[in-house]
Every structure is written in C-alpha cells, then in structure tokens.
Amino acid sequence: MGRHRARRGLVIRGAGVVLGALVAGALVVSMQLPLLHPPSTASVATAPWSIHAAPALAWPATGEAALAVPSLGVLMTHHDHVVPIASLTKMMTAYVTLQHLPLALGQTGPCYVVTSADVATYGVMAHEDESSAAVVAGESLCEVQLLEGLLIHSAGNYAVILAEHVATSPTQFVTLMNNTAAQLGLRATHYADVSGFSSQSVSSASDQARLAALLMRSPVVRSIVIQSSVDLPVAGVVTTFTPFVGVGHVIGVKSGRTSAAGGCDVLAMTFREGRNVRVLYAVVLGQRGGDLLGPAGDAALALAQSGVANRIQHVIARGSVVAEVGWSGHRTAAVAARRAVVTWWAANGRPKFVVRWRHFTHVIRRGEVVGTVRVEGVTTVRVPLVATTTVAPASLWQRLR
Numbered sequence: 060m061g062r063h064r065a066r067r068g069l070v071i072r073g074a075g076v077v078l079g080a081l082v083a084g085a086l087v088v089s090m091q092l093p094l095l096h097p098p099s100t101a102s103v104a105t106a107p108w109s110i111h112a113a114p115a116l117a118w119p120a121t122g123e124a125a126l127a128v129p130s131l132g133v134l135m136t137h138h139d140h141v142v143p144i145a146s147l148t149k150m151m152t153a154y155v156t157l158q159h160l161p162l163a164l165g166q167t168g169p170c171y172v173v174t175s176a177d178v179a180t181y182g183v184m185a186h187e188d189e190s191s192a193a194v195v196a197g198e199s200l201c202e203v204q205l206l207e208g209l210l211i212h213s214a215g216n217y218a219v220i221l222a223e224h225v226a227t228s229p230t231q232f233v234t235l236m237n238n239t240a241a242q243l244g245l246r247a248t249h250y251a252d253v254s255g256f257s258s259q260s261v262s263s264a265s266d267q268a269r270l271a272a273l274l275m276r277s278p279v280v281r282s283i284v285i286q287s288s289v290d291l292p293v294a295g296v297v298t299t300f301t302p303f304v305g306v307g308h309v310i311g312v313k314s315g316r317t318s319a320a321g322g323c324d325v326l327a328m329t330f331r332e333g334r335n336v337r338v339l340y341a342v343v344l345g346q347r348g349g350d351l352l353g354p355a356g357d358a359a360l361a362l363a364q365s366g367v368a369n370r371i372q373h374v375i376a377r378g379s380v381v382a383e384v385g386w387s388g389h390r391t392a393a394v395a396a397r398r399a400v401v402t403w404w405a406a407n408g409r410p411k412f413v414v415r416w417r418h419f420t421h422v423i424r425r426g427e428v429v430g431t432v433r434v435e436g437v438t439t440v441r442v443p444l445v446a447t448t449t450v451a452p453a454s455l456w457q458r459l460r
Contacts, residue, residue, distance in 0.1 A: 099419040099452075103382045117365035119358040122321060122345030125264035126366045129272040130337055133404055136265045141247045142344050144262045145323050146190065146213045146300075146315025148255030151236045151248075152221060153206055154274050158239070159225045160202055162279045168202025171224055181216045189256050191216045192294040200292065203279065207289045210280070210313060212297040215254035222253045229253050245270060258319035264342040271312050271325045271340050284311030284327075301326075302356025309360070310338070314352055322346035322355030328363040332370075332402065333438070339366050366404070373401040373410060373436065381444055382414060384429050386452040393429050396443040401436035410436040414444070422451040 118124050118137040127134045162168050173194045184191040192214035194200070200208075205221050208214040222232035233250050240248040245266040251259035262270075274280050283289075287305050288298045301314040302324065314324040326341045341363035346355040377398045383390045403410040416430040423429060423446050430444045 099385055099416075099423065100387075103414055113371040114365060114368045116369055117358075117361040119343050119346060119362065121347060122343060122358075123264040124344070124358070124362060125268040125340075125342040126362060127265075127268040127272065127340045127342075128337055128366075128404075129269075129340070134265060134268065135404070136263075139247075139263045139265050141261050141263055143258045143317065143320035144255060144260060144267060144315065144344060145317045145320035146215075146255045147262070147267055147313055147323050147325060147344075148250060148252070148260045148315070149209050149213060149215075149218055150267070150270055150274050150313050150325070151240065151250060152218045152232075152253050153210055153280065154270065155232065155235050155239055156202070156206065156221050156225055157277055157279070159235075162203060162206075162277075164278050164282060166203065166279075169224070170199050170201040171205075171220060173198040173200060173220070177216065177220055180219050184215050184256075187256075189215045189254065190300065192291055192297060195293050198293050204291060206279070207283050207286075208291055208294070208297070210283050210311075211286055211289045211299045211301075212291075212294075213300050213313075213315065214294075214297075215256060218253040240266075243270070243273065255315055255320075256317065258317065264344050267325055267344070268340045268342045271327065271342070272338075275312060275327060275338065281310070284313065300352060302352060303360050309363075312340075314355060316351035316355070320345065322348075322351030322353070324352070324355040324359040326356070326359035326363050328367070330367045339363055341366060369404050370402050371404075373403060373434070375399040375401070375432070375434070375440075375442055381432055382430075384416065384419075384446065385423060385450045389450045389452060391423060391425075391429075391446045391448040391450045393444040394447055395432070396428070396445045399434070399440045399442045401434045401438070401440050403436040410434050420452070422449065425449045 123140050124137040160168055173196055175196050177194055178196050181191050181194050190213040192208045192212055205217045208217040219229055222229040226232040226235055232253055236250040247263035248266045249261055251257040288296055290296045303309045308329045309326060311327045312325045316322045323344045328339050329336050341359045343355055343358040346358050348354045375395050377395055379395050380392045382393045384393045385391050401410055412432055412434045414430055414432045425446055425448050427446050428443045429446050432442050432444060434440045
C-alpha cells in the first residue's frame with residue numbers, strides 16, 4: 060500500500076515538472092512573438108518627386124490677366140480686378156443668343172429682314188467709331204451670319220439685331236445677360252449694353268476666361284472664331300479684329316478696345332499633352348499703347364506661350380524614399396516601385412499627392428507592397444510603394460527588456 064502511494068506521488072511530481080516546463084517554454088516563446096494587435100504606422104518623409112526650373116509666366120506689365128486650362132481645372136490670375144471689358148461683352152451676347160436659339164453646324168438659324176431702324180443704328184455706331192458692319196433696309200441676315208459678324212468683325216449693330224429678336228429690346232436682353240452671368244457664377248461681371256461700348260459693362264479676367272471656355276463648347280462658335288474673315292451679304296468681306304487668329308495654334312476667341320477699357324483680348328490656343336489636345340485660354344485686359352488691340356494681342360500671345368512652356372515634369376524616381384513604415388524602433392523605408400512622370404504647371408503650385416497605406420500586425424517583408432502614392436497632375440499617376448527591409452513589431456520579451 061505504501062509503495063503504491065509513493066509511486067503515485069512520483070507520478071504526480073513528474074507530471075507537475077513536465078507541465079511546469081511546458082508552461083515556462085510557452086511563456087518564453089510567447090515573449091519572443093509579436094503582440095497580437097500593434098498596428099503598423101507610417102510617416103511621409105518628403106514630396107515624392109524631383110523638379111526642374113520652369114520659365115515664369117509672362118504676366119503683362121499693366122492691366123489684368125488670367126490663364127486657364129478648363130479641362131484640367133487650371134485657373135491662374137494676375138491683378139484680377141473688375142474693369143471695363145469693351146467688346147468682350149459680345150461673348151455673352153453670343154452665349155445668350157445660342158441659349159435661346161440653339162444652332163448646329165450647317166444650320167443657318169432664323170433669318171431676319173433689316174429695317175430702317177437697323178440702318179439708323181448702324182449709322183450712329185459708324186459715326187461714333189463703334190465697330191459695326193454695313194446693312195441696308197430689306198437685307199436678310201440669318202442667325203449664323205449675325206453671329207459671324209458679331210464674333211469675327213465685332214459688329215455692334217449685329218448685337219442689337221440679335222438682342223431685338225431674342226428679347227423684345229436690347230434693354231431686356233441685357234437683363235438676360237446679367238441673369239445668365241449670375242447663374243454661371245460670374246460674380247465680377249455686370250453688363251450695361253449688348254456690345255461693350257459702355258464703360259459700365261465690366262468683368263474680371265478670370266470671369267472672361269470661364270465664359271470663353273463655356274462659349275467654345277459650341278461647335279458653331281468654334282467654327283466661327285477660328286476664321287480671319289467672313290463674307291457678309293452687304294458689308295462684303297470683313298476681317299477679324301482678334302490678333303493672331305489662325306497663326307500657329309491660335310483658334311480665337313474675341314478682342315475689344317475702348318478708351319476706358321484699353322485693349323482686351325481672349326486668346327485660345329491648343330497644345331498637345333500626351334495623346335490629348337487641350338485648349339488654353341489667355342485673357343488680358345486694360346492694355347495700353349498703339350492701337351490698343353496690338354499690345355493686347357501681343358500680351359495674350361506671350362502669356363499663352365509661356366503657359367504652355369510653364370509645364371514642368373515632376374519625376375518620381377524608382378527607389379526614391381517616400382516614407383517610413385513599421386513600428387516604433389522597427390521601421391523600414393517605403394520606396395517607389397517604379398519610375399513615373401507627372402506634368403503640372405509650376406505657377407499653379409505643386410500637384411496634389413496622397414499616400415495610402417496597408418496596415419500590418421505582423422512582419423513586413425522586404426519587397427512587399429506597403430502602400431500606394433497617387434499624384435494628381437495633368438493625369439493621375441499611381442505608384443506602388445515597397446519595403447526596403449524586413450521588419451516586425453517588437454515581441455513582448457523585447458518590450459520588457
């Protein structure tokens with residue numbers, strides 16, 4: 060009986076020793092393992108690109124200016140004050156007309172018979188040296204011809220004819236113009252007449268850039284403003300007042316001049332960005348010297364050309380360090396997995412970039428994708444980020460030491 064009790068005691072003691080060893084071993088192993096829920100963290104080290112100096116924008120020395128690439132959301136301004144805009148007013152005249160009397164390419168639109176009152180209006184404008192086109196009573200002018208005379212030759216009397224047929228009078232048409240400006244969010248814009256001869260028709264360069272882009276959505280308008288001349292029924296062949304139309308990549312849009320407004324020009328220029336053809340708008344207001352239109356045209360062209368040249372390439376080199384990722388005391392550099400190039404405008408600041416991370420609670424291995432950097436320039440570029448070394452969160456034993 061005593062022997063059995065002794066054996067049982069030995070078994071129990073032996074089992075206890077084994078169990079204790081197992082528990083101790085498990086504790087040692089667990090102290091070497093990572094904690095269950097320590098999420099990895101990341102910190103951006105630097106903007107992920109290198110850049111090269113770009114030519115500055117050629118803002119005019121006097122007056123107001125704006126540069127826009129609407130398809131890319133680019134709008135830059137210089138002294139964006141509210142000032143008279145002369146015949147740039149006629150862009151809104153054309154816009155409102157087409158809102159009420161839409162035209163497709165090849166259509167003439169409704170036709171109107173010129174009255175003696177229309178002839179009298181022409182006479183007054185010609186006497187006051189306001190841009191106009193000759194008309195005679197009984198002449199028939201269709202909407203597309205009126206728009207051609209309005210936008211190419213800046214005929215103020217054509218603006219009046221359009222206004223009288225869209226609304227009951229030029230005064231009511233001006234109300235439509237101002238209502239439309241408000242609806243479009245052109246807060247710096249107010250019209251006092253349909254032609255811009257009044258110094259009370261005012262706007263800003265940025266508003267005129269926005270309006271020009273909206274107007275140029277019309278294929279009819281684009282087909283008109285690219286012409287350097289037009290043949291009208293009575294006036295005959297008349298030329299454009301807008302400088303550089305048809306030269307290089309210039310495709311319009313409108314110019315104007317008065318003593319109060321100085322020289323004004325809205326110049327549209329196409330340029331190629333990869334496989335895409337973009338349209339850039341350069342707007343200058345309040346230019347002085349010469350015939351006013353010449354200096355305005357020169358300033359707008361210089362601004363447009365500098366705008367195209369101002370694009371710079373932001374290069375993300377393969378292997379460039381974007382951030383660090385991991386755990387306190389156990390971190391690895393996150394580098395670009397491939398080379399990428401993002402084009403943007405130097406004068407518009409740096410392109411926006413966003414880094415998105417994966418969250419780890421275990422080992423991060425060398426070469427593993429840990430996140431992505433997205434850069435929004437002319438196009439959006441996404442580049443994977445990879446770890447350069449293998450790291451793991453600290454074990455319990457490491458934390459206790």
